[in-house]
Amino acid sequence: MNMNRTVLYKAALPIVMVLICAPYKVNAYNIEDAIKAVQLNNNGIKASKENVNIAKTERAQAYTTLLPSINLSNANTRTTYDVPQVLPNSSSGDRRSTSLEVYQALFEGGASLFRIDAAKHHLKAVQSDHQSQVQEIVFKAMEAYERLVVIKTVYDFHVKNEEAMQQHLNGVEARFKVGEATVTEVAQARASFEIAKANKNVSSGEITALEASYESITGEKAPQNMDPVDISGVYIPSSLDELMQICLKDNASIVALSSSIESARGNTRVAYSGLAPKVIGAINVNATNIKRNSPYKQDGTTYMIKVNMPLFNQGGIEYVKIKEAKHRERKQKAALESQKSAIISAAVGIWTKYSSSHSTIASMAEAVKASEIALKGTIEESKVGTKTITDVLEAETKHLDTKIKHTQAIQEQLLAVFQMHQIMGTNLSMFTNTRPIVQTAFNKS
Structure with missing residues (x-):
């Protein structure tokens, strides 16, 4: 029996060691982590949440007016009592x-009920305004995340371009030493190398600035490894008209202003009850x-x-309160119409940007393929003397530019999708790489 156990232990030991020593893959940081971080750490969201709590206490105060004192x-x-003339003692x-x-x-003319109704609508308005602020802050976090992903990709392009330019410079200098290249060609190669180096440094500086912005929004330092965002399963309206319908119905700022109008109307009724x-x-x-x-x-x-x-109280203050309440109600109505116009304008701009992004991405993808073929051909032709080092450097630069523009076109499409869902009133917290946004409140019955 002991012999069998020894054999089993010896057989199992290599397997255990492999399991212990085998490298494991750490999940990279993705956009879901960024959203969780901003919801947990952002002070703007915390302050907005306190406004909701304050509105809840105001609603509770309105209900207390129904109760007795x-x-x-x-x-x-x-x-x-001291009366010495009557009594001998006090x-x-x-x-x-x-x-x-x-x-x-x-x-009281229905004042208590009107106050409660106004407080309820005010709470709904504050909650919608809180949602709007959360959406705006979460969008900023998503935008910062995506820009960081892209600028890091662009930085890698510049690193590889610098390496390529360094190789070209080394080759031209070697040919110059044996009399096969001119001083002009060496100068051109060095200029291209220095430009590539400068572009890399610019990208590095942009990364530092974006990392600082990302940390200020999310409260966390930007990680080194960040997964790209996948929008393949994200719901997109079928037309601009559908997008505008969703926005006018579900946009948080519009919902907030609509509730503010109802709250102001309730306060107007409270003012009238003073008569x-x-x-x-x-x-x-x-x-x-x-x-x-x-x-x-x-x-x-x-x-x-x-x-x-009441006939004439404090110089007719009831009439002044009624007039003030009416002005506030009209102000909220005007603000709502203004916000609707702004949302429609934003929807048109975002839809146009998103629609045009498809053709831009497709064109730049073809440009990347073509510039890569052209670069390889130019390098081969330079070896037989039909192309100069200047031609090679220009081909390298053009290929780099097309790759950067293609990457930026994809970024603009992603940001347009983020903005689209922000103005649609979608809960951006739903957005993850594994569980993307698939519908909005407009599509829920």
Whole structure:
């Protein structure tokens, strides 16, 4: 038995060592991680969330106006009487009074109900405004992420281009030493190498700046390895008209302003209720115990209904409040129409950018293939003397430019998709490489 165990251990040991020592692949950082980071760390989102909490407390305050006011009071009084002309000595009396008062507004022109309605719509407006701010901040994080991915790709292009230019320079200098190249060709090769080096340094500086911007938005340092974004499964409206319909229905800023109008309308009704009579019911239960030489106790309950009809209060302040409320309501309506126009304009611009990006990407992809073929052909022809070093350097530069423009065209399409979903009111937090946006609230019934 011990022999069998020893054999099993020896057989299993290599397998265990392979499992322990085998390299493992660490998941690269992707756009989902960026979205989670900005939602967790961004102070702008935290501040906006507090606005929602404040609006919730204001709604709770509105409900309290329906409840009665209850007050309990207790008073102890000691009084000393000095009447020497009647009594040989001073006398004293004690009074203890306890009172329970209940006040309930019975009618205020519907003010309490109007306040509650206004508070509800105000909360909805603040929640939609919070969503709009979150969408804007998340979009900035997604934009920073995508720009970092692209600039790192461009940086790699410049690194390879610098290496290629270095090789060309070395080759020209070697040929110059044996009299096969001119001083002009050496100068041209060196100029191309220095330009390639400078372009690489510019890209490096852009990476540093974008990393700082990314950290300020997400609260995390930008990682070295960042997965490219895949939008292959992302929902795209079939037409500009559909895009505008979705935006006008689900855009968070439009929803917020629509709710603000309803809230302002409720506040206007509250202002009008100030002209209505006020009916208040009250109950007062009191007990008084007086002790002055002999005990004396008095209990009582008072019922009261009070009607207050405002005729001219504080210089007609009710009328001023009504006028102010109307102006605020009209202001919100104008703001809504202005925002609708802005959203429609943005939708047209984004749709145009997205639509044109397809042909641009296709054209630049063909340009990359063609410039690569041209570069290889120019290099081969230079070996037999039909092309000069200048031709080779120009071909290298053109191939680099086409690769960069192709990469940037893809970036512009991605950013257009991000912007499209932002103005559509889509929850951008849904966007991941494994679970992309597939629908919007407009498509949910």
